[in-house]
Amino acid sequence: MLTRRDILQKCVALGSVLIASQASPEGMLAAFQDREKQIRKPTPPNALGPFYKRLAPVNDVLRAPGDPGMPLTLSGQVFDTRGDIVTDATIEIWQTNHEGYYDVDGYRYRGNRRVDKSGAYTFESVIPGHYPDKSRICQHVHYVVKAPGHKTLVTQLYFATDPVFEGDPVKNYSRDPLIQTPELIRPVMLTGDPNEVRAKVRFELCLERL
């Protein structure tokens, strides 16, 4: 079976790939292959703050029994830009409670965990509230994702159900001055039944290699 390199060399031989460069054909083909592997776009960054607090506990169940607010399951997988699963990433998240308040005295709605062997993660939480100061900042969850050999990702997850977007986050995402792309606004899946409705949001994370 031909390798990708064999196929590319055959393309050069048959003239279906032309190399117009002073670099060596081998080097150009290697660069071509490398670029082909970058099949995923890195997750867009977003501001770190406010209210990052170090030494957050290893904990992926942030919602305590009886907590008010819409129960939320956050899940996803961590990849790199080549599409490879990152199995040694650590994800730290923090958010407000359902009323929009951060816990700065303790570690409520703050936690971190390592991804599993498939690069997957899950956090149990509630949908955060808007800040009580009526600012234009949408509901969000802060993420810091670290993995050896990769650039640390600082970003935020937003919710497509946020009333600020009026149901059209692609059109209205810039109403929040901190959101530079609708990619960070994730759809919300409702599960359960009307007596015990729950929200699920998937947020895949893609890290840049160092």
Added chain:
Amino acid sequence: MRPSLAILILLHCLATAAPAQTARQEKTIDLPAGVSVEEATISHAGNLVVAICSDHAVRVWSVRSSDLLRTIEGGREPSAVQFSNDDRLLAVAYEIAIYEKGAVKIFDTDSWKVRHDFADEAPVYRLTFSADGRHLAGAGDFVTYIWDLPARKKTATILPPFGGSASLAFSPDGAWVATADGDTFVRVYDASTGALHSATQGGLLEPMTVAFSPDGKTLLTGGVDKTISVVEAASGKISRTIPKQPGLVFFLDVSPNGKHAVVVYRSAERFADINHLALWDLNNGTILADFQKPGITIHGGTFVGDHYLFAVASGKQLTLWSLR
């Protein structure tokens, strides 16, 4: 009394001090219809006030007459403004694309011509000049830049491990730049190279402000954990902390003569509320004035003689207050 010693006395007495005087409203500036102030600061001599307005214009007024002197409309979104220490330059940072592209223009405050124009890969939201006006530093959400103005070039790009800097300050001799970083560190860098000199991790939460003492030996920092810390600039060692401040420590500054300090508090409950300011006498650790007013936002200010002059935004007006 030496400024560093005075700061230690302040921190010893901080918890027991009580306000003795109140603020005085000096001037009122009516804003154009439909315009509000997003950020403002006052020149070091106390004669000019500059504001980033909601219509993306930068406006400059005379403090003495309240007359509008200049409107700078760059067609871009201004993200920070700052005067040089001699007030001959005004730096305006612009956000061209959030997180991705920014620019800084430096205006001559006599002619209002652009003296320097830097374009960068990331916007900055905080600006500070070195005391001699030769260097400018700007901090964004992921990076800090230092520019050499006479050489017309960027001399350092500083990347903290993650996150950006909420505040930055040059040492009085211009040798160091200190940053209050979102990852909870206060870092000191060589201003000419950007090389890291020291990193201090005090509180568990992010610091929001950092300032040098006039002798450059000491740093004052404070932040979300409602604590003020004194850091030895050379070693990065914390020499003293005072917890239980009445709010998040959003901004602090020491007067050029080292006799006074101002602390601006941000509400922990309503994050957008920045309406509490205290002026301290560093020699005896007493509060000279305590200013708190609902419905306003306290912006930048400056020490002028024996008082602190600062800008306050409320609705359609920009007002100037002084604490003596």
